[in-house]
Amino acid sequence: MADVVEMFGRAIDALAARDPDQGRRLMLTGLRLFGLKLRHLPDRRLPPSRQYSAALINRTVCRMLAHPEQAALVSVFQPCELLEAMDVIPMCAELFSAFVNGCGAESAFAQAAEVEGIAETYCSYHKVLLGSAFSGLLPAPKLIVNTSLVCDANNLTFRTLAEHYDVPRFYVDVPPRQDETALRYVAEQLLALQGFLEEQLGRSMQEERLREAVARSGRTVAALRACIPEKREHSLPGDLTSEMYEIYLSHNALGSSQAERYAAMLLDDLKAAPRARGIRLLWLHTIPIWQTPVKALFDLNDRYQVIACDMCMESLCEVDPERPYESMARRLVFSPWNGGQVRVDSSVRLAKALGADGVICFCHWGCKQTMGLSAVLKNELEKAGFPTLILNGDGCDRRNASDGQTATRLNAFLEMLEGQGHG
Amino acid sequence: MDEPIYYVCKYTPIELLSGFGLRAERLDPAPVSFECADGCAHPNLCGYGKAILEETLGRGIRRLLLVDCCDVCRRVYDVLLARGGMDFLLLLSLPHQNGPAERALLAGELRRLQAALERLTGDNVDRQEVSRAWRKAAKAQEQVEGGPYIALTGAHGGALLLCLLCQRAALPVRDLTCTGIRTLPGPEEETADFLTAYAAALLGQERPCMRMQFRPPTETAGAVGVVCHTVKFCDYYGFEYRALKARKEPLLKIETDCTPQSGGQLRTRIEAFMEMLGEGERKMDPKSDRGQYVAGVDSGSSSTDAVILNRRGEIVGSAILPTGAGAAAGAEKALEAALRNAGLTADQLGAVVTTGYGREAIGGQRSVTEITCHAKGAHHLAPEARTVIDIGGQDSKVIRLDENGQVINFVMNDKCAAGTGRFLEMMARTMELSLDEMSELGLRWQRDMQISSMCTVFAESEVVSLIAANTASSDIVHGLNESVAAKTVSLVRRAGGEPAYVMTGGVARNRGVVQAIEKKLSAAVRVPEEAQLCGALGAALIALEGI
Numbered sequence: 001m002a003d004v005v006e007m008f009g010r011a012i013d014a015l016a017a018r019d020p021d022q023g024r025r026l027m028l029t030g031l032r033l034f035g036l037k038l039r040h041l042p043d044r045r046l047p048p049s050r051q052y053s054a055a056l057i058n059r060t061v062c063r064m065l066a067h068p069e070q071a072a073l074v075s076v077f078q079p080c081e082l083l084e085a086m087d088v089i090p091m092c093a094e095l096f097s098a099f100v101n102g103c104g105a106e107s108a109f110a111q112a113a114e115v116e117g118i119a120e121t122y123c124s125y126h127k128v129l130l131g132s133a134f135s136g137l138l139p140a141p142k143l144i145v146n147t148s149l150v151c152d153a154n155n156l157t158f159r160t161l162a163e164h165y166d167v168p169r170f171y172v173d174v175p176p177r178q179d180e181t182a183l184r185y186v187a188e189q190l191l192a193l194q195g196f197l198e199e200q201l202g203r204s205m206q207e208e209r210l211r212e213a214v215a216r217s218g219r220t221v222a223a224l225r226a227c228i229p230e231k232r233e234h235s236l237p238g239d240l241t242s243e244m245y246e247i248y249l250s251h252n253a254l255g256s257s258q259a260e261r262y263a264a265m266l267l268d269d270l271k272a273a274p275r276a277r278g279i280r281l282l283w284l285h286t287i288p289i290w291q292t293p294v295k296a297l298f299d300l301n302d303r304y305q306v307i308a309c310d311m312c313m314e315s316l317c318e319v320d321p322e323r324p325y326e327s328m329a330r331r332l333v334f335s336p337w338n339g340g341q342v343r344v345d346s347s348v349r350l351a352k353a354l355g356a357d358g359v360i361c362f363c364h365w366g367c368k369q370t371m372g373l374s375a376v377l378k379n380e381l382e383k384a385g386f387p388t389l390i391l392n393g394d395g396c397d398r399r400n401a402s403d404g405q406t407a408t409r410l411n412a413f414l415e416m417l418e419g420q421g422h423g
Numbered sequence: 424m425d426e427p428i429y430y431v432c433k434y435t436p437i438e439l440l441s442g443f444g445l446r447a448e449r450l451d452p453a454p455v456s457f458e459c460a461d462g463c464a465h466p467n468l469c470g471y472g473k474a475i476l477e478e479t480l481g482r483g484i485r486r487l488l489l490v491d492c493c494d495v496c497r498r499v500y501d502v503l504l505a506r507g508g509m510d511f512l513l514l515l516s517l518p519h520q521n522g523p524a525e526r527a528l529l530a531g532e533l534r535r536l537q538a539a540l541e542r543l544t545g546d547n548v549d550r551q552e553v554s555r556a557w558r559k560a561a562k563a564q565e566q567v568e569g570g571p572y573i574a575l576t577g578a579h580g581g582a583l584l585l586c587l588l589c590q591r592a593a594l595p596v597r598d599l600t601c602t603g604i605r606t607l608p609g610p611e612e613e614t615a616d617f618l619t620a621y622a623a624a625l626l627g628q629e630r631p632c633m634r635m636q637f638r639p640p641t642e643t644a645g646a647v648g649v650v651c652h653t654v655k656f657c658d659y660y661g662f663e664y665r666a667l668k669a670r671k672e673p674l675l676k677i678e679t680d681c682t683p684q685s686g687g688q689l690r691t692r693i694e695a696f697m698e699m700l701g702e703g704e705r706k707m708d709p710k711s712d713r714g715q716y717v718a719g720v721d722s723g724s725s726s727t728d729a730v731i732l733n734r735r736g737e738i739v740g741s742a743i744l745p746t747g748a749g750a751a752a753g754a755e756k757a758l759e760a761a762l763r764n765a766g767l768t769a770d771q772l773g774a775v776v777t778t779g780y781g782r783e784a785i786g787g788q789r790s791v792t793e794i795t796c797h798a799k800g801a802h803h804l805a806p807e808a809r810t811v812i813d814i815g816g817q818d819s820k821v822i823r824l825d826e827n828g829q830v831i832n833f834v835m836n837d838k839c840a841a842g843t844g845r846f847l848e849m850m851a852r853t854m855e856l857s858l859d860e861m862s863e864l865g866l867r868w869q870r871d872m873q874i875s876s877m878c879t880v881f882a883e884s885e886v887v888s889l890i891a892a893n894t895a896s897s898d899i900v901h902g903l904n905e906s907v908a909a910k911t912v913s914l915v916r917r918a919g920g921e922p923a924y925v926m927t928g929g930v931a932r933n934r935g936v937v938q939a940i941e942k943k944l945s946a947a948v949r950v951p952e953e954a955q956l957c958g959a960l961g962a963a964l965i966a967l968e969g970i
Contacts (some may be wrong), residue, residue: 372464
């Protein structure tokens with residue numbers, strides 16, 4: 001399978017260099033074929049919620065690529081209920097890059113960005129996105145909407161792409177402080193975003209549709225929060241890719257009926273799952289799902305499981321449909337990732353709520369936010385009784401990680417946990 | 424006297440500190456290592472952030488006012504907060520835009536800072552004193568002199584980089600980096616809300632840094648040359664470099680980690696850039712004009728090469744020897760060997776020009792960077808050359824030439840072995856091959872193999888895994904060649920390389936690498952017979968021009 005992916009990646013890369021439209025069409029064809037497989041021959045070992053999310057995410061990416069003129073390029077942390085209410089497809093930047101990686105084609109596009117002068121040490125998700133745009137694989141979206149949360153790359157990538165494509169952009173600045181002043185500041189920007197969208201799209205937004213979308217977000221968030229105690233008690237057969245899909249479903253997809261359906265299905269699956277067993281880990285930050293030794297250890301394995309990724313929990317903030325702008329702003333301002341100490345505290349709380357045996361803090365290449373905090377995170381988590389592994393790697397670019405080193409670190413950590421009587 | 428409050432960013436409201444009689448002192452750290460920072464944070468943070476940590480912890484600084492300029496500054500704050508033991512540590516939130524809402528938000532932050540300073544000093548703010556300091560800062564604004572200058576842009580360079588540049592440049596250097604000139608508009612006489620007006624002045628600085636979404640492109644009009652400084656693992660200034668590349672001013676990109684460790688590499692680049700701008704032109708000492716022959720010595724990291732030319736510019740002797748432990752001794756031996764090879768004695772030499780990393784450690788009438796020398800040598804060997812690809816032991820460089828052999832642009836690899844001769848040497852050692860065997864094997868591959876890792880250590884681990892999986896050595900070598908070629912071609916593209924291509928340096932002898940580069944460039948790459956002597960030849964030609 002790895003060889004097939006490699007060949008597919010090379011074919012996309014080669015075609016994109018000659019004719020970007022053809023490269024995109026090949027990628028889209030490959031994804032559509034894979035989508036057919038997911039719908040008609042899903043992986044039955046996965047619970048229904050995870051089968052549903054795999055097919056849904058595939059469809060979402062195909063839609064972004066097929067209809068860029070109806071899409072807004074967004075950062076993963078950007079609330080998208082306004083887009084949902086105005087029938088704009090959220091084109092999630094990080095999800096797109098993850099799919100380029102899934103096709104095995106990311107290195108060439110990362111290099112295309114480096115040739116332009118972008119630092120080799122820049123976040124690979126953003127670098128692959130930029131390279132895809134510069135080389136024409138990623139089509140121009142209708143517009144761009146992004147927030148400054150969580151990292152500096154958001155302040156650079158989207159500004160550069162707006163200039164590159166010459167499309168309008170709206171920027172939501174989120175101060176790194178959690179108080180009512182910051183909440184009002186962000187809520188006012190989101191209100192202005194509505195005006196921006198109406199002007200750019202040439203149509204008005206119906207308030208009722210926004211309220212409905214925010215209400216769906218509220219129900220989705222409530223269901224996902226209800227999953228946390230269930231994850232503590234039950235072992236859901238799963239894979240790491242499903243966790244990554246959930247990041248999109250708990251962020252840009254909030255407000256959609258599909259995300260609401262997924263959350264409800266996940267809760268049902270968890271309630272019906274067998275009692276918790278094996279070594280159960282909390283994963284911090286993105287997951288390198290392209291790495292064979294990582295998947296080999298955690299995919300559909302009763303003995304070792306990643307029971308949650310903190311990125312999926314980052315957006316689970318209270319929602320009030322009667323205050324849609326404040327609700328979306330609250331998600332940004334009171335995000336457990338909006339500040340160092342709050343992120344440490346929330347990681348400890350989450351590890352306790354899940355009853356985790358240990359924590360893996362993944363330091364994704366170029367992500368100063370997580371790397372800079374990793375030593376503090378490890379220290380505080382271990383003080384609270386959660387052995388923590390700092391794992392360096394790259395969630396999106398094969399060039400910046402070594403399978404051998406990753407496997408040794410993970411195996412040693414799991415052996416250590418077993419030696420300490422966990423699981 | 425009380426310890427000052429240290430700060431790093433030009434958006435820091437230092438005038439407010441004056442209102443409490445506090446001294447503000449800017450940190451300009453240049454540590455020799457990151458022993459402390461790597462342990463309490465992470466090695467892959469930007470060098471500037473790590474330098475701030477190193478300096479704060481190493482010097483026992485207890486008062487620090489930070490601004491959330493970037494991810495790393497935020498994390499420096501988090502790490503210091505978690506460690507405890509500071510008397511005063513505050514992170515000021517700085518908006519990314521500059522509208523009424525942002526000014527109000529920053530004014531709120533200034534009130535928070537004021538309250539914290541009241542707690543620290545037990546005193547109230549002296550508003551008159553703040554106004555006085557503010558007026559003083561506004562008056563002391565940079566007086567821009569007309570005339571040509573060298574612009575230093577990009578990320579914080581500090582005194583270390585600025586001094587190096589000023590020493591090498593004949594023209595004035597203007598510091599336009601993120602921590603460079605601070606230009607605060609002065610206070611208006613009648614201000615209803617003092618802190619909001621002060622916030623507006625801070626946000627309204629003439630040269631906003633890259634994080635500001637409203638930042639216009641850096642103004643470099645009138646600059647004779649632009650030096651763009653990036654810091655490893657800093658996100659921002661690669662984007663500035665990208666924008667500057669599109670302009671007409673000659674541009675040099677340099678990357679550091681804010682330590683003095685890469686001083687040699689830095690000096691070479693800056694000197695070569697000044698030579699390219701025509702600032703380095705000097706005539707040889709007339710006293711040296713005493714012989715019929717000239718010599719060029721290239722002191723590299725792996726080998727030291729020497730070339731002797733007669734007055735007609737013909738090579739009459741040469742030598743290539745391992746550099747060994749000392750550059751001076753290695754150069755002496757190489758020159759002696761070249762003289763022997765030519766049947767000459769040192770007395771017969773009219774001039775000696777040195778180049779390469781060890782150029783200043785060895786004797787000679789003049790030292791010139793290897794960029795200029797390689798260009799000169801390559802143009803002599805192949806006048807049609809417009810792009811020189813030179814891969815040596817620790818450096819890879821791409822030099823663009825005009826039809827007269829004049830350097831018009833160049834780029835070099837950063838402080839990393841990937842894509843250099845050292846990388847291939849390490850891999851050859853892992854595979855228990857000689858470099859010649861490696862060169863041969865690289866042409867006999869069957870399967871198109873990819874070594875994806877950029878890092879030398881990771882690549883070595885990939886090679887070990889491939890050996891364990893019984894992969895044919897020729898295929899592994901091909902994968903390595905492809906990896907070096909990818910890195911090299913990326914440099915070629917950055918430099919705007921055009922045919923005809925000429926390759927010099929030790930790696931030019933590896934035919935597999937040359938073939939892989941040709942394939943990626945879809946163009947022929949000529950390797951002159953004297954490829955390895957190119958730098959020494961260029962130095963000798965410069966010596967000849969000088970007498």
